Amino acid sequence: MPExxxxxxxxxAIDRMADQLAAGCPAGQPVAxxxxxxxxxxxxxxLKTRLEKRLGREIPLGWLDITLYRDDLHELSASxxxxxxxxxxxxxxxxxxxxxDVLFTGRTVRAALNALYDYGRPKAVRLxxxxxxxxxxxxxxxxxxxxxxxxxxxxxxxxLLAETDHEDRVVLRD
Amino acid sequence: MAPAKPEFQWTxxxxxxxxxxxxxxxxxxxxLAQGFKQISTRSIKKAPALRGKVVVLLFFEPxxxxxxxxxxxxxxxxxxxxxxHSESSSIRKGETLVDTARNIEAMGVDIFILRHPATGAPQxxxxxxxxxxxxxxxxxxxxxxxxxxxxxxxxxxxGRIEGLKVAIVxxxxxxxxARSNLWALTKLGAEVTFVGPPTQLPAGLAECGAKLAWDxxxxxxxxxxxxxxxxxxxxxxxxxxxTIREYSRLFGMNAERLAxxxxxxxxxxxxxINRGVEITSEVxxxxxxxxxxxxANGVAIRMAVMYLVAGARGK
Numbered sequence: 001m002p003e004x005x006x007x008x009x010x011x012x013a014i015d016r017m018a019d020q021l022a023a024g025c026p027a028g029q030p031v032a033x034x035x036x037x038x039x040x041x042x043x044x045x046x047l048k049t050r051l052e053k054r055l056g057r058e059i060p061l062g063w064l065d066i067t068l069y070r071d072d073l074h075e076l077s078a079s080x081x082x083x084x085x086x087x088x089x090x091x092x093x094x095x096x097x098x099x100x101d102v103l104f105t106g107r108t109v110r111a112a113l114n115a116l117y118d119y120g121r122p123k124a125v126r127l128x129x130x131x132x133x134x135x136x137x138x139x140x141x142x143x144x145x146x147x148x149x150x151x152x153x154x155x156x157x158x159x160l161l162a163e164t165d166h167e168d169r170v171v172l173r174d
Numbered sequence: 175m176a177p178a179k180p181e182f183q184w185t186x187x188x189x190x191x192x193x194x195x196x197x198x199x200x201x202x203x204x205x206l207a208q209g210f211k212q213i214s215t216r217s218i219k220k221a222p223a224l225r226g227k228v229v230v231l232l233f234f235e236p237x238x239x240x241x242x243x244x245x246x247x248x249x250x251x252x253x254x255x256x257x258x259h260s261e262s263s264s265i266r267k268g269e270t271l272v273d274t275a276r277n278i279e280a281m282g283v284d285i286f287i288l289r290h291p292a293t294g295a296p297q298x299x300x301x302x303x304x305x306x307x308x309x310x311x312x313x314x315x316x317x318x319x320x321x322x323x324x325x326x327x328x329x330x331x332x333g334r335i336e337g338l339k340v341a342i343v344x345x346x347x348x349x350x351x352a353r354s355n356l357w358a359l360t361k362l363g364a365e366v367t368f369v370g371p372p373t374q375l376p377a378g379l380a381e382c383g384a385k386l387a388w389d390x391x392x393x394x395x396x397x398x399x400x401x402x403x404x405x406x407x408x409x410x411x412x413x414x415x416x417t418i419r420e421y422s423r424l425f426g427m428n429a430e431r432l433a434x435x436x437x438x439x440x441x442x443x444x445x446x447i448n449r450g451v452e453i454t455s456e457v458x459x460x461x462x463x464x465x466x467x468x469x470a471n472g473v474a475i476r477m478a479v480m481y482l483v484a485g486a487r488g489k
Contacts, residue, residue, distance in 0.1 A: 065209060067209075067223075068213075068221040068222065068223040068251075068481075069221065069222060069223075073223060073485065074226075076485065078183045078184055078185065078485055078486055079184060079481050079482050079484070079485025079486065080181070080485075081181050081182070081205075081206065082206055082209035082210065082478075082481070083209050084208055084209050084212060085209070085212060087216070090217070114222070115221075117218075118216060118217070118218040118220065118221065119216050119217055119218070120217055
């Protein structure tokens with residue numbers, strides 16, 4: 001199983017993502033970070049810490065469960081588990097940094113945008129992902145990516161994070 | 175994003191009662207309802223999970239709160255909702271129910287929500303139509319979503335079900351709410367005591383795992399939850415106790431009785447309450463009352479149930 005990012009490289013990638021996001025945030029623009037469950041949440045937490053240091057202010061954090069917004073609900077053999085969304089702030093007029101681990105077809109991001117808009121109307125939405133693996137099926141692109149990697153469509157990218165998987169590692173498997 | 179452990183798979187196309195559910199299935203619904211509850215708190219109180227599905231409320235008994243709760247729950251999931259209310263007592267034959275349902279189903283229906291005065295009507299319907307069937311109360315048999323919302327409310331307030339001492343007070347013999355509560359509570363490890371006049375406490379219920387008590391005051395001090403059943407005024411004259419006043423004196427929840435309970439006792443009632451009969455206004459509107467939380471939680475529970483049965487391709 002080829003490793004495409006080590007723990008050290010993941011940390012460096014998140015640093016770079018925070019740099020780029022900080023540079024793209026005009027002073028005075030209220031920002032919030034929203035992670036897409038499950039691994040987008042751990043990444044969002046790590047980005048929040050780094051971004052707060054760079055911007056010198058506190059940034060609210062929330063997370064979205066997008067299950068009810070999936071476009072394949074009617075095709076699945078059983079209803080997938082719905083977990084809680086936590087958005088303690090109104091996203092209206094904020095710049096929302098949407099965070100996920102892997103950007104693939106773009107369908108999860110489409111669902112997340114619809115879910116987010118049911119909470120309010122953000123000023124802008126930026127997409128930050130750790131891995132952009134290509135094969136988009138929708139007109140969606142990452143504003144910031146930790147790593148852009150070429151993959152075959154049937155390969156699987158596993159992002160393992162200490163918060164959920166006891167280690168930091170990204171592997172590409174067939 | 176492969177899940178770390180295999181997720182629980184819900185396979186039932188119908189929800190007919192809680193007696194047939196496993197502990198895991200009940201816990202799954204309660205957990206899921208948490209995710210649905212927060213939809214009711216945000217600016218756009220709607221999610222698209224059941225978009226394009228049709229939910230039909232078939233109510234052969236009067237109901238305000240349950241039918242509104244199901245209707246709102248279905249609409250919050252973006253389903254289209256049709257309502258059929260028949261207060262007519264002549265529609266009691268199975269054939270009529272099945273014919274009615276089949277005719278409506280021909281218009282393209284995904285879920286029937288059925289309330290019916292006859293025990294077993296939801297089972298009959300589930301065998302006769304292709305759509306999913308959710309029991310919204312059948313005779314004196316079961317009212318599963320009420321049982322689930324009661325458990326959800328208890329778990330939310332107490333943090334657990336296991337080990338809770340729960341008194342269910344009133345006309346146990348005729349109560350589908352009491353039965354659904356009993357099945358779910360005992361499966362999850364609570365201790366249920368049925369309290370009521372001897373004429374309304376069938377002895378057979380002890381075999382189902384409940385304790386029986388005739389004296390409310392004797393059991394009150396040890397209870398974590400007191401769930402008061404509605405005295406059915408429409409049964410006036412058929413009630414098996416002498417007067418409403420006597421019932422109220424022996425089994426009504428009032429300030430004096432509340433003072434003898436644990437400080438954090440949870441007082442519940444499936445509604446609609448008869449103020450001054452099962453419960454005084456002071457208690458119903460007081461800090462121990464969970465009556466309005468029950469109503470709010472009912473919507474989340476019904477969203478979870480419809481979401482699950484709509485997605486199941488199993489049995």
